Amino acid sequence: MLYFSKLKIVTIYLIIIVLSFFSISNFINTDENSFFNKKFNLGLDLQGGSYLLLEVDVSPLIKEKLQNKLLSIRKLLKEKKIKYQNLKIQNKKIIFETTENYIIKFEEIFLNKNNPINIYYEKYKSYEMDLIKSGSLIKISYSKYGLIEIKNSALEQSLEVVRRRVDEVGTKEPTIIRRGSDRILIELPGLDDPNRIKNLLGKTANLSFRLVSESDEFGSEPISFENETGELNVNKRIIMSGDNLVNAKPSFDNQNNETIVSFTLDRVGAKKFASVTTKNVGKRLAIILDNKIISAPSIREPIVGGKGMISGNFTFQSATDFALLLRSGALPTPLNVIEERTVGPDLGEDSIKAGAISLLIGFLLVIFFMLAKYRFLGIIANVALITNLVLLIGVLSILEATLTLPGIAGIILTVGMAVDANVLIFERIKEEMRTESSKIFAFDMGYKKSQSAVFDANITTLISATILFFLGSGPVKGFAVTVGIGVVTTLFSAFFFARHLTSLYVLKNKLNK
């Protein structure tokens, strides 16, 4: 066990040196292009920032889609001259009554793979909608796969919009990823106050231009103001939606001395807008965002250039955010924040300090203890321990792993547990020395016999760390990472590096004798 080939020794030192460079590069400024310019990242709990988990709420979207389906089915029934009655939506199902002959006819159309209303998904071997017959009643609802498709496309679209909105706010290096079938995870490092982002993401930003009705006439509904009290009767017909917007930005209206949002329309939008404003001069036009009236100015003259502006008691900040929402487009469906974790930058700094101090103290305590207990072998164990720490940080850097506060705790714990390997070996050597006259043989046997115990002892820790890595979340995952890597570096430093040092010591002692 004590013999090392030259090649092995060179490899051991090479690994240590390379990893040392990686670990040092975390603490000094390295050249951008340098090979060693890989660093571990600080978790949100150490650098400060926000973690948000959003859930897509598809129920309003399904309701809306079902409503549209109802219209297409009505149209289809009329076209195909199928007699029906009581067509309505009940319990998320479209239902209607008809006679047996018509049921067969309807089924033929509805369950045809090329029909335009009920899409057939080749990949799922299933239709978008399920059809259930009970007597003369037909019930149509979204199938399992239809719902999956809705969720999926809603999530994909939301991701796009969320990305645009977060990017526009301009935080550094945000992480926006999809989580499961209906969630979006956002990490915003360095963000002190997540309220603004939460506000921006909390709005679906459905913009519509609708005419204000004179009275509560048919086809109108009362809608309340966003910033003022009171409500107006507004026509249900949407003249134009946010889809026709190509740009929006905050600006200042010198005439009225107020902050406004000016917008530009695409060609279709400009045409529509021109015709409506020409026909309705004198009437009021309501600008509605998420079912709240932003403002409802009177149309003084036709707006033909495809450019317009919105006033609404904006501050500069709220105008900026309003314009941002218009530019980034509407979310297909509302998003709810279901988990939020925010750490201020000063707490992060305090945590780093506390982590560093406790690491240093824990490290020194263990080192002194080992020296007091094992004297010379203690020095070897301590050199191995320091090497272990350097290797651990080096590996973290190469993997560009994220270091969290529990991760620092994991490093300190590794320091405490890492000496175990050398303790097991040294204790075994001591035992062997009692019965063995040859020192070299005792050392050799010590290493050989303790091997299985050291291996067993570390495997159990590695098992716990692996499970935690896959099931833990956030900062706790960082603990699993450091403890897990710690086990590997511990085994390396005990079984290669410390053994090599011990062999040097033993062989040298033999020569001196």
Add this chain to the structure above:
Amino acid sequence: MIFTLKKNIKFSNFYKKFNTISVILIVFSILILFIKGLNLGVDFKGGTLIEIRVDSSNIEISDLRQSLLKMDLGDVTVKKFGKENDYLIKIELTKSSNENFIKSINDTMSSDLGGNINFRRVENVGPKVSSELLKSGMLAISLSLAAMLFYIWIRFEWQFSLAAIAAIVHDVIITIGIFSFLSFEINLSIIAAVLTIVGYSMNDTVVIFDRIRENLRKYSNISIADISNNSINETLSRTLITSITTLLALFSIFLFGGAILKGFSLAMIIGVIVGTYSSIFVATPILNYTNVSQKSVLKEDS
């Protein structure tokens, strides 16, 4: 030199006494778990946790409470956290929070108390997420127990596996019992601590068992009781030294690692002590009771 123990302690003399204590502790732990339950934190119960720092020491904890009560937030607890002027507010709000919830609390408190209230940390966990976290935490603990069982089953004879798993279950139950007794707050990092304890306790047991098996192979005419006693003695200084260095590291985290890591490190300290105790006084006696012999070890070898 420290810990050069006389290595002929008759551990088996204490087995009866300590086994009785262990059984009592387990029964007590299960009872207290059923009666008192666990103090689940925001991670597992849902709600809002806010760590604040006020900029003047004139602000009393009662002022904070008063301001929060006014807002009608349901169950609210306020306690000191770490340094002077630092407080931890826990709001057990189960309804999903709207976007301005945190901001409105901050605004109200700032205007009530005058001056700036620094919200250093905010954790808001919805009911859906918290129940998922609880489930995955339970799953993680069960999985790690199962993985240990599998590992030890491959590595050792069934008598050893039985004893080792009994020791781990003993540790987990008693540690959780102590958490319940102390009304210790259970959050995500405690799950990490429990998993690490499971690993540590197993590690400790395995080292002793390794030695017992080795000695069983060597000596055919010595009783298992004596073999295990010798084995514990032979590995005793390693057991103690590793526990000491681990505890040194953990105490360092507990004392200097800041308020956030206090719960985690305390849980680990309790677990390491219980785990070390159990390898000597729970796992080994159970192994003795199974009457494992040289035959059972050699049979497996062949």
